[in-house]
Amino acid sequence: xxxxxxxxxxxxxxxxxxxxxxxxxxxxxxxxxxxxxxxxxxxxxxxxxxxxxxxxxxxxxxxxxxxxxxxxxxxxxxxxxxxxxxxxxxxxxxxxxxxxxxxxxxxxxxxxxxxxxxxxxxxxxxxxxxxxxxxxxxxxxxxxxxxxxxxxxxxxxxxxxxxxxxxxxxxxxxxxxxxxxxxxxxxxxxxxxxxxxxxxxxxxxxxxxxxxxxxxxxxxxxxxxxxxxxxxxxxxxxxxxxxxxxxxxxxxxxxxxxxxxxxxxxxxxxxxxxxxxxxx
Amino acid sequence: xxxxxxxxxxxxxxxxxxxxxxxxxxxxxxxxxxxxxxxxxxxxxxxxxxxxxxxxxxxxxxxxxxxxxxxxxxxxxxxxxxxxxxxxxxxxxxxxxxxxxxxxxxxxxxxxxxxxxxxxxxxxxxxxxxxxxxxxxxxxxxxxxxxxxxxxxxxxxxxxxxxxxxxxxxxxxxxxxxxxxxxxxxxxxxxxxxxxxxxxxxxxxxxxxxxxxxxxxxxxxxxxxxxxxxxxxxxxxxxxxxxxxxxxxxxxxxxxxxxxxxxxxxxxxxxxxxxxxxxx
Numbered sequence: 129x130x131x132x133x134x135x136x137x138x139x140x141x142x143x144x145x146x147x148x149x150x151x152x153x154x155x156x157x158x159x160x161x162x163x164x165x166x167x168x169x170x171x172x173x174x175x176x177x178x179x180x181x182x183x184x185x186x187x188x189x190x191x192x193x194x195x196x197x198x199x200x201x202x203x204x205x206x207x208x209x210x211x212x213x214x215x216x217x218x219x220x221x222x223x224x225x226x227x228x229x230x231x232x233x234x235x236x237x238x239x240x241x242x243x244x245x246x247x248x249x250x251x252x253x254x255x256x257x258x259x260x261x262x263x264x265x266x267x268x269x270x271x272x273x274x275x276x277x278x279x280x281x282x283x284x285x286x287x288x289x290x291x292x293x294x295x296x297x298x299x300x301x302x303x304x305x306x307x308x309x310x311x312x313x314x315x316x317x318x319x320x321x322x323x324x325x326x327x328x329x330x331x332x333x334x335x336x337x338x339x340x341x342x343x344x345x346x347x348x349x350x351x352x353x354x355x356x357x358x359x360x361x362x363x364x365x366x367x368x369x370x371x372x373x374x375x376x377x378x379x380x381x382x383x384x385x386x387x388x389x390x391x392x393x394x395x396x397x398x399x400x401x402x403x404x405x406x407x408x
Numbered sequence: 409x410x411x412x413x414x415x416x417x418x419x420x421x422x423x424x425x426x427x428x429x430x431x432x433x434x435x436x437x438x439x440x441x442x443x444x445x446x447x448x449x450x451x452x453x454x455x456x457x458x459x460x461x462x463x464x465x466x467x468x469x470x471x472x473x474x475x476x477x478x479x480x481x482x483x484x485x486x487x488x489x490x491x492x493x494x495x496x497x498x499x500x501x502x503x504x505x506x507x508x509x510x511x512x513x514x515x516x517x518x519x520x521x522x523x524x525x526x527x528x529x530x531x532x533x534x535x536x537x538x539x540x541x542x543x544x545x546x547x548x549x550x551x552x553x554x555x556x557x558x559x560x561x562x563x564x565x566x567x568x569x570x571x572x573x574x575x576x577x578x579x580x581x582x583x584x585x586x587x588x589x590x591x592x593x594x595x596x597x598x599x600x601x602x603x604x605x606x607x608x609x610x611x612x613x614x615x616x617x618x619x620x621x622x623x624x625x626x627x628x629x630x631x632x633x634x635x636x637x638x639x640x641x642x643x644x645x646x647x648x649x650x651x652x653x654x655x656x657x658x659x660x661x662x663x664x665x666x667x668x669x670x671x672x673x674x675x676x677x678x679x680x681x682x683x684x685x686x687x688x
Contacts (some may be wrong), residue, residue, distance in 0.1 A: 132543055134426045135429075136426065137616035141426075142425055142426055142427070143423035143424060143425055143426060144423060144424055144426050144431060145422055145423055145424075146414050146416065146421075146422055146522055147414075148420070148426050148569075150431050151424060151428070151430050151431045151501070151503075152445075152501075152561070152563075153434075153552060153561065153562075153564065153566070153567050154433075154434030154562050154563060154564055155563070155564060155567050159519065174560060181663075185564065185567075185570065186568075187567070189421060221432075222430070223431075227585075229529075230570065230594055230595060231563065231566045231567050231569075231570035231571075231593055232527075232567075232570045232573070233567060233570075233571050234571070242426055244427075251511075262540075267554060268552070268554070269649055270550035270551055270555075271551070271585060272548070272550040272552050272565065274547060274548075274565075275550075275564060275565075276567065280564055281431070281432070281433065281434055281564075282434050282562035282563070282564045283432075283433035283434060283562070284434055284435065284465065284555060284561075284562045285437070285552065285555075286433070286511045287429075287433050287435050287465075287511050287512075287513060288465070288554060289511075290510065290511035290512045290513075291511075291512060291513055291514070292465065293512070304552060304664040313511055314510055314511060325595065344545070348530075356593060373572070
């Protein structure tokens with residue numbers, strides 16, 4: 129189903145200039161987009177976040193219409209038999225390109241566009257249905273409001289945190305240095321306080337504002353459940369009625385167990401999963 | 409003098425696999441090493457810091473002896489007429505390589521070695537002799553003790569800070585979110601308090617422990633000047649008798665002006681420059 133093609137600036141190639149600032153400094157942004165039945169799911173939302181990142185990093189010269197067209201062409205050429213319904217994951221990376229002098233991006237005006245296709249991860253169905261077991265990572269997320277919310281290429285904290293999640297666990301919660309829970313290594317966190325209230329961490333200082341997270345906040349609103357965005361402590365995690373994780377590819381994984389605490393898959397989580405299945 | 413060669417894993421090529429985690433996550437470390445008369449200056453110290461970074465990121469499989477040998481071969485082949493004394497800058501990047509699954513580095517055991525050569529920057533002599541004018545950056549450095557001290561590939565904060573330093577200034581001071589001065593965008597900072605005392609910022613939470621910085625601390629000790637490593641406030645910068653910046657390539661730049669404050673190039677700075685010229 130998947131061609132091993134990678135496109136760099138519209139051309140099929142597996143390689144990139146060593147001088148690219150994406151490698152040299154992590155000077156770029158990216159998105160991971162689900163491809164289903166030949167369609168990029170929530171593409172507009174992903175491109176909106178991408179643009180937000182480009183603005184934050186002052187990376188100019190990305191033609192949004194061209195990028196959208198290129199993504200369509202890429203999917204048409206690289207994802208075969210879309211009607212089969214088989215899914216894949218598209219990764220879009222935009223770097224500032226090669227150039228500048230040392231750290232200075234001055235004079236660097238030709239961003240690099242990288243599209244690559246990856247197999248749909250083979251997560252067992254049980255993760256969504258029965259829930260997952262999670263751990264707590266020792267790696268912390270540092271505060272930097274300038275870089276918070278979007279997906280940039282500086283991801284060492286996530287790499288270090290993920291390396292802590294052994295094979296006994298499917299995910300790991302990550303805290304900032306103020307001991308607040310921010311997210312899990314590759315997903316956002318939602319705490320079901322009671323049947324009326326869900327809390328999800330404030331991401332103004334660190335963390336990624338997931339596309340799935342936004343969809344979930346909207347859905348919960350439609351279900352009449354209040355979503356509070358604020359500080360989440362370990363105690364709130366431990367005292368929660370339910371807990372779930374989200375990202376664009378895994379959608380919603382209820383948490384079954386954290387430490388010695390077992391969580392219910394509440395009716396609201398089940399209802400949310402049904403609604404999200406239509407959107408993501 | 410300089411061949412445009414870049415070596416990736418010992419082979420001359422300008423390109424790298426898109427799948428390399430150096431690009432995908434900034435999952436790697438690097439060093440910038442001065443090459444003079446065919447010799448890598450302070451190579452042992454650079455390799456020591458590189459190793460420290462590899463250990464912090466748990467990147468395994470780098471054969472240190474092989475890397476050292478490769479650097480020698482690279483210099484012999486790519487830096488022509490070493491006897492001319494012309495200088496260049498060698499950049500060594502080690503990434504975790506391609507592989508793993510998402511953020512997880514599990515199963516990724518073949519690091520990528522990248523060597524590239526760059527022209528010696530054409531800084532005017534006056535920067536060392538008469539000093540430089542500096543500004544204060546608004547971009548802050550976030551605290552992360554796990555990633556502090558060494559040169560990893562997550563350098564967006566430096567890119568954003570450097571972009572603030574306009575053409576009227578040669579460098580910019582960068583603070584953390586506690587308002588402490590940590591470093592300048594590409595150099596370490598030293599505050600000459602009086603003829604007996606120099607202060608340089610504590611880098612346990614953020615910043616890079618420069619090789620030049622270590623050499624300077626040693627030299628100042630030999631000169632009978634006490635070096636205090638601790639928190640440096642903006643007030644201390646403003647009330648300093650002298651101020652200077654350092655890195656392996658620029659060596660020591662005295663600061664001539666910051667805001668409306670003019671600084672002396674003290675006798676101790678001049679003496680230090682003489683001593684450092686022999687080492688760097």
